[in-house]
Amino acid sequence: MKARTPRIRRSRLGATLAEGIVAMFIGTLFLSVLPAFYQTSLKVWQRETSELQVTQTADFLLKRMEEDVRNARSVYVSSSGLEVVLTLPLQAYDSELGREVNVLADGWLVNGDQVEYYFVLNTATSSTEGAIYRRVVDPDGAADTAVVIADHVQPTINPLDTSTTAPLPVFSFDSVHRTLTVTITAAQPKPSSGTFAPTHMLLKCARDSGQLYRVPTDENPDGELRCSACGEQLETSGEIVTHQTQFLVRNQ
Numbered sequence: 273m274k275a276r277t278p279r280i281r282r283s284r285l286g287a288t289l290a291e292g293i294v295a296m297f298i299g300t301l302f303l304s305v306l307p308a309f310y311q312t313s314l315k316v317w318q319r320e321t322s323e324l325q326v327t328q329t330a331d332f333l334l335k336r337m338e339e340d341v342r343n344a345r346s347v348y349v350s351s352s353g354l355e356v357v358l359t360l361p362l363q364a365y366d367s368e369l370g371r372e373v374n375v376l377a378d379g380w381l382v383n384g385d386q387v388e389y390y391f392v393l394n395t396a397t398s399s400t401e402g403a404i405y406r407r408v409v410d411p412d413g414a415a416d417t418a419v420v421i422a423d424h425v426q427p428t429i430n431p432l433d434t435s436t437t438a439p440l441p442v443f444s445f446d447s448v449h450r451t452l453t454v455t456i457t458a459a460q461p462k463p464s465s466g467t468f469a470p471t472h473m474l475l476k477c478a479r480d481s482g483q484l485y486r487v488p489t490d491e492n493p494d495g496e497l498r499c500s501a502c503g504e505q506l507e508t509s510g511e512i513v514t515h516q517t518q519f520l521v522r523n524q
């Protein structure tokens with residue numbers, strides 16, 4: 273007797289439509305105040321678009337940074353807002369405790385490794401995207417190999433600072449409130465492309481290949497995406513998501 277092969281139900285279609293609707297909220301901004309809150313906002317996003325690579329991009333970067341920031345003695349952000357240097361306390365191996373401990377001089381912490389996070393433009397593709405690297409420089413000035421922490425990052429289309437109408441910097445440090453704010457805009461191919469593999473994204477106008485930029489409007493004070501060549505509002509070839517997180521720097 274021949275068993276009837278059950279038809280494969282196209283249950284994926286529903287998910288794809290839902291993701292498509294979510295994809296329309298271009299430039300969605302997630303704000304969080306403290307690391308504990310940042311966990312909550314990420315969870316909400318993951319529930320809605322669990323398969324998006326771009327969430328993983330931001331999640332990985334922020335988790336990696338959280339530990340460095342928690343231990344940091346001081347924070348330096350470059351004027352471009354594309355680089356941050358975190359100075360960690362000097363540590364040495366304690367054979368009695370069997371682990372690394374902070375070195376004290378007259379009861380005070382001493383500067384140790386410097387951890388750098390910095391954006392590098394992908395010049396090979398003549399686009400506005402690039403990667404954020406992490407590099408550790410020891411107190412003698414010897415640097416480890418830089419490692420890519422986040423790829424397909426687009427600082428030029430970060431949401432606008434409503435007071436200056438310039439894109440928000442990737443890194444900014446408020447020395448009064450001791451908060452380090454990280455704003456990451458990354459792109460992701462639409463689910464309808466049939467693959468979730470992280471492919472290279474060229475975010476350009478489909479009509480004339482113009483670059484994207486943001487224009488403040490009454491509805492969107494933090495900027496609508498437009499083409500710099502034809503000025504049209506963009507139907508982009510990918511989904512663009514912004515994550516923003518604030519870290520509290522405790523030790524400074």
Ligand SMILES: [Zn+2]
Pocket residue numbers: 477478479480481482499500501502503504
């Ligand atoms: Zn155009």
